[in-house]
Amino acid sequence: MADFSVAEAKARLSELIERAEKGEGVVITRHGKPVVELRPLAAAPRRITQAELDRLAEQRKAIVRKSGGPNAVDLIRGVREDGWL
Structure with a gap:
């Protein structure tokens, strides 16, 4: 991980951003103390x-039609009619 003062970072910001994008740790310090870390955002x-x-909805409908099985509405209706809900 490389440390840079605020003054150095201002002068070399583009370079530091590129380094951080490539995965290198970049820390900016103020009066020798770390205050900021540059790192790439997660995708x-x-x-x-x-x-x-x-x-996807059409594909789901096609699968239900091919299977000949009941759809979700029919399943819920049946459960309610049987007193489960």
């Missing part, structure tokens, strides 16, 4: 698009 999870959700 954000990819958001699922509406088109992908729609496609």
